Every structure is written in C-alpha cells, then in structure tokens.
Amino acid sequence: MTIVDTRREAVVIRVIRREDFDETALSRLLMDAVESGASVGFLSPLSLEEARAYWVQVKASLGRERVLLGAFRNGVLVGSVQLAPAGKANAQHRAEVQKLLVLRRERGRGLGRALMAAVEALAREYERSLLVLDTQAGSAAEGLYERLGYRRAGEIPGYAASAGGGLHATVVFYKLLSVSD
Numbered sequence: 216m217t218i219v220d221t222r223r224e225a226v227v228i229r230v231i232r233r234e235d236f237d238e239t240a241l242s243r244l245l246m247d248a249v250e251s252g253a254s255v256g257f258l259s260p261l262s263l264e265e266a267r268a269y270w271v272q273v274k275a276s277l278g279r280e281r282v283l284l285g286a287f288r289n290g291v292l293v294g295s296v297q298l299a300p301a302g303k304a305n306a307q308h309r310a311e312v313q314k315l316l317v318l319r320r321e322r323g324r325g326l327g328r329a330l331m332a333a334v335e336a337l338a339r340e341y342e343r344s345l346l347v348l349d350t351q352a353g354s355a356a357e358g359l360y361e362r363l364g365y366r367r368a369g370e371i372p373g374y375a376a377s378a379g380g381g382l383h384a385t386v387v388f389y390k391l392l393s394v395s396d
C-alpha cells in the first residue's frame with residue numbers, strides 16, 4: 216500500500232481485488248478520462264454500459280494476467296492503473312502498464328506520478344524488469360512517462376482514432392527496472 220499526501224489529505228493506493236471491485240466507480244473514472252479526450256481505447260461519448268462491459272472483462276482477468284491498482288481519497292476512487300505481466304514462457308521478465316487514469320478534478324496533484332511509482336513497485340514484486348506502455352503522442356501522459364525515465368522505442372503514425380475524428384500517432388515507451396532495488 217502506498218500513501219500519498221496531496222491537498223493535505225491522504226490518498227491510499229492499493230490493489231483492487233475481485234471482492235472489492237466497484238464496477239460503477241471504475242466506469243465513472245474511465246468515462247471521465249474518455250470525456251476529457253484521452254486516448255484509452257474508447258471513443259467519446261462512452262456509455263456506462265460500454266464502460267462496465269470493459270471492467271467486467273478486467274475483473275475476470277485479475278490474478279496472474281493482470282493486477283489493478285486504485286487510488287482512493289477518503290475511500291473514493293480517484294485514479295487507477297493496471298499491470299499486465301506477460302504470460303509467455305519467454306517473457307516472464309516483462310509486463311505492460313495499462314490505463315493510467317486520474318479523475319479530472321484530481322489531476323496535477325501528483326497522483327499520476329504516485330500511481331506510476333506504485334505500479335513500478337508492483338512490477339518489482341513480480342520480478343518484472345522490463346515495462347512497456349504506449350500513449351497518444353502529444354498527450355500529458357507522454358511528458359509524464361518521459362520524466363519518469365521511460366525511453367521512447369518509437370512513434371507509430373495514425374495508430375488510433377481520435378475522439379474528435381481523424382487518426383493520431385502513438386508513442387511506444389519502455390523502462391528497465393532493477394528488480395533487486
């Protein structure tokens with residue numbers, strides 16, 4: 216568990232398990248991100264049903280395939296991130312970081328950075344020394360990952376559809392972790 220102090224209130228970052236999986240709160244978080252224009256796999260407007268269907272799949276894959284971290288302020292979900300450890304026999308050292316999300320009203324207070332620190336700590340626990348992720352070129356997340364030491368593997372033009380129409384480029388990042396830290 217990680218405790219971050221933002222706005223003088225403690226935010227707790229912890230693993231969300233099937234037993235305490237709140238699909239509605241997670242759906243609101245995802246819908247908020249999509250509405251903000253974030254490229255996280257969905258187009259705006261994202262309905263509650265569509266968002267719930269996504270989280271139902273995530274819930275089913277929790278365990279060896281995926282770990283979900285949630286950030287909670289006073290028990291209310293304000294952010295999340297996922298670690299997907301690769302399952303292939305030749306990739307037991309690798310994991311993907313997916314869907315870093317922070318509620319719009321909570322952004323700019325260090326939660327994104329704290330969630331990334333927590334997911335990296337988790338990757339070390341899983342002895343995953345190579346993290347990969349991708350994000351929309353030009354997004355706030357791109358700058359965040361660069362400042363956190365992620366290296367650009369490259370940029371793929373026209374990778375995904377933008378909320379406002381057209382296609383946008385995606386940047387693929389990686390980071391080598393020292394698992395003995």
Ligand SMILES: CC(C)(COP(=O)(O)OP(=O)(O)OC[C@H]1O[C@@H](n2cnc3c(N)ncnc32)[C@H](O)[C@@H]1OP(=O)(O)O)[C@@H](O)C(=O)NCCC(=O)NCCS
Pocket residue numbers: 248251253254255314315316317318321322323324325326327328329349350351354355356358359362
């Ligand atoms: C990306 C995101 C998670 C950042 O969360 P956050 O809580 O605002 O991030 P932080 O407050 O920890 O800020 C981290 C850094 O990014 C910078 N940053 C945050 N928002 C920024 C913005 N809109 N433009 C430029 N820089 C920004 C901060 O200045 C900070 O830099 P520093 O740590 O060097 O001072 C949040 O904007 C978000 O949820 N976006 C929508 C979803 C998304 O795009 N996720 C990425 C999918 S791969």
